[in-house]
Amino acid sequence: MAPSVQDSCPSTPGKGKIERSSSHFGRVANRWQSPGSAHFFFWSFVLVGFMFYAVVHISPSGLHFMQHHSSTVRDLTWGGLLWEKQIEHSAHLKRETGLVVLVTGAAGFVGTHVSLALKRRGDGVVGIDNFNNYYDPSLKRSRQSLLEKQGVFVVEGDINDAVLLERLFSLIPFTHVVHLAAQAGVRYAMENPGSYVHSNIAGLVTLFEACKAANPQPAIVWASSSSVYGLNLKTPFSETDRTDQPASLYAATKKAGEEIAHTYNHIYGLSITGLRFFTVYGPWGRPDMAYFSFTKDILRGKPIDLYQGPNGIYPARDFTYIDDIVKGCLGSLDTAKKSTGSGGAKNGTAQLRVFNLGNTSPVPVPRLVNILEKYLRVKAIKNIMRMPKNGDVPFTHANISHARSEFGYNPTTDLSMGLKKFVKWYLTYYDTPLDRKFHD
Numbered sequence: 001m002a003p004s005v006q007d008s009c010p011s012t013p014g015k016g017k018i019e020r021s022s023s024h025f026g027r028v029a030n031r032w033q034s035p036g037s038a039h040f041f042f043w044s045f046v047l048v049g050f051m052f053y054a055v056v057h058i059s060p061s062g063l064h065f066m067q068h069h070s071s072t073v074r075d076l077t078w079g080g081l082l083w084e085k086q087i088e089h090s091a092h093l094k095r096e097t098g099l100v101v102l103v104t105g106a107a108g109f110v111g112t113h114v115s116l117a118l119k120r121r122g123d124g125v126v127g128i129d130n131f132n133n134y135y136d137p138s139l140k141r142s143r144q145s146l147l148e149k150q151g152v153f154v155v156e157g158d159i160n161d162a163v164l165l166e167r168l169f170s171l172i173p174f175t176h177v178v179h180l181a182a183q184a185g186v187r188y189a190m191e192n193p194g195s196y197v198h199s200n201i202a203g204l205v206t207l208f209e210a211c212k213a214a215n216p217q218p219a220i221v222w223a224s225s226s227s228v229y230g231l232n233l234k235t236p237f238s239e240t241d242r243t244d245q246p247a248s249l250y251a252a253t254k255k256a257g258e259e260i261a262h263t264y265n266h267i268y269g270l271s272i273t274g275l276r277f278f279t280v281y282g283p284w285g286r287p288d289m290a291y292f293s294f295t296k297d298i299l300r301g302k303p304i305d306l307y308q309g310p311n312g313i314y315p316a317r318d319f320t321y322i323d324d325i326v327k328g329c330l331g332s333l334d335t336a337k338k339s340t341g342s343g344g345a346k347n348g349t350a351q352l353r354v355f356n357l358g359n360t361s362p363v364p365v366p367r368l369v370n371i372l373e374k375y376l377r378v379k380a381i382k383n384i385m386r387m388p389k390n391g392d393v394p395f396t397h398a399n400i401s402h403a404r405s406e407f408g409y410n411p412t413t414d415l416s417m418g419l420k421k422f423v424k425w426y427l428t429y430y431d432t433p434l435d436r437k438f439h440d
Contacts, residue, residue: 078157078164084171087126090153091172095122099333102174102218103127104207105181106147106154107140109286110223110277110325114178115152117326118333126172127154128164134183134195135287142429143284159203165210174214176333179207179222182254185288186227189249200253201260208264217339219271221332224258224354226278226318226396227251236399239276239354247393262352269341269350273332278358278398282322282418283425290365291319291419294372295426298380306365307387309394315387316362316395321413321421328357331407358398359411371416375423 091100101118105111106127118125127147131140144154157164159181168174183199204222211218229237231245246252261272281291297304308314332355340348369380387394403409426432 079167086153087155087168087171090126090151091124091174093122093124098123099175100124100172101126101176101178101333102168102172103178103180104159105129105179106152107131107144108180109143109282109284110280110322110329111178111180112143112147112284113282113322113326114180114329115147116150117330119147119150119152121330124172125152126168126174127152128157128159128168129154129181130158131156134185134188139284139287146284160198160206162206162210165207166213169210169214173216174218175216176336177207177211177218177220177222178329178333179204179220182223184250184286186248186250188288193249196249196253200250201256204257204260208260208270211270211339212264212268212341212344215342217268217270217341219273219333219336219339219351220261221273221275221329221336222257222261224274224276225251225254226276226356226358226398227393228255228258228276229396230255230393235395236360236397237276237356238399239356239402258354265350265352267346268344269339269346269348271337271339271351272353273336273351274354275328275332276354276356276398277325278318278320278356278396280320280322280325282422285322285422291368291372291422292426294369294380295376295423298372298376298378299432301378301381303381303383304369305383305385306369307385309387313394314364314366315393316364316397317368318358318360318362318396318398319368319415319418320357320359320398320411321415321418324359324411324413325357327411328355328403328407328409331403331409335407353406355403355406355409356398356400357403357409358396358400359414360398360400361414362395362397363415368415368419371419372423375420 093100098121099118101123103111103115103118103125104127106115106125107129111127111129115125115127129140129144131137131144147154155164155168159165159179181199181203183195189196208220211220226237227248228243228246228251229241230243230247230251232241232243234241243255243258246255258274261274264270265272279289281289285292287293287296294304306314332353337351340346340350369382373380400409400411
């Protein structure tokens, strides 16, 4: 470890000979009368005079040098030339009919996978992420490194920063935006409700404002949530079902986002597609998700909480593997029509869509635990609890017929295969000893 400034100096100054003079003024006078002090006094006046002359009479060439040095430093930071070059390189197309896409939340779970898929097929991709600490930021930094290796530059910034968004749109004529940045999690909304309003509502409006003012206006695909179905009891959930009974603040912010999207589509001609994700899981996932935290606790021998609803029924989820979600995102992008507005004014009817992206096969949570036990080769310590009234819902089940008919959406990964891939990634990423015993 490099020594600090304090480490470089002795803890106590070395002892020196103490001057003994009749008074403080005498000691000062003696110093000024010494030959060394006279030279110091003279050159101090020379230096001050030179600095005064430089300020008043500095030459254009000298000023140019100072400005050049300043700009070189500035190039390495937000808004500098190097920063702009990185963005332009990241947005470069490698296929003639490619898209130029801004991905918000690019260092997030879904954002990373979508960005990689777009880049690999030759699209131009620029990411933005604020790297907040809702969960371990080091995982987001690892995803960022993964993206950089594939040529995707992630701008560190907040979607509520209107100046930053304006700068990005002035640099790159984005054809599409994939808006995945959001404050996720149902339970955390009870602890920090303001973060959901800030990210999921205010952030969405800031982004839509930037898209509205852009020339050309991009088509937008954004992440809503299956949570908008709330207390709906009809299954499977269809896009035409009512969504006005949210069971959590998180769900309410996503429902509000869908209404905001309708407004910007109607008034300003933005082409907008909303995607209702159903419990996405897989490698590079979110540590706050049940399957992820279960894996960690099972390996550590810690008990996991399994919730039971009324009549002893366990919650069930329509778990959807990340690769299937990515297929749905790309299908939505490829079938999105152009926005019809310009200069903040609508010039014609614009496309407005919403799709379920699920797996159509709800699985009870105890079944998920059984699969994890199989691949981890460790028996879980289960703590059965009554399901809390925290805004969560007992089950989710997607009807995907709309997405299937529009762009051929067809999930192909079942929960057992998906969890096998996740466990293999987890053991490798966290360098768990069990990795050496894990076989395909």
